[in-house]
Amino acid sequence: MEFRGRQTQKCPRCGGKALINQYKCPDCGLIFAKLDMATNKAASQRYKNREKSAIVFVKKVPIDLKRWKLILYTVLFGLFGAQYFYTKRWWWGLCYILGFTLLSVCVIFNAPLLNIWDGGLISFFGLIVGVYGVCWMFDIFKVCLGKFKIPVSLPKNELNAVILSKEED
Ligand SMILES: [Zn+2]
Incomplete structure (x- = not known):
């Protein structure tokens, strides 16, 4: 297919290119309207x-989540991975909980550990906390700019199977 000079969209499933007004992905057959x-x-x-x-x-x-809630959770409780728990990305949420725990350990035991470990363990924790803090900042940007990825599916049919009747608002 010729894409040059024409507006394209990226298929969220396979990453392939499709024209902006194309109803399905030419590569994997995903029907874009079904994502709504x-x-x-x-x-x-x-x-x-x-x-x-x-x-x-x-x-x-998606229709069963609220954008304002996602933003609120990310800004207020993003440190605990609330944005991932809200969108059912459990593993990422757990990673954030772990990061928060490490942050707490780092703060609480900062002084005594410095004496015992000569700062080595603290720099290790500091690295983890730093990386995880940056991730949180990125999440806030992504959520606010509408670039945060959310997993969706349909209850029974495959996403590229029979076209479901689309209800009008
Ligand atoms: Zn595709």
């Missing part, structure tokens, strides 16, 4: 059933 009906709840069910191939990551907040 896909929910984060269905993705959560897919995770439980270990059907990762039926999950698509989208940047548009």
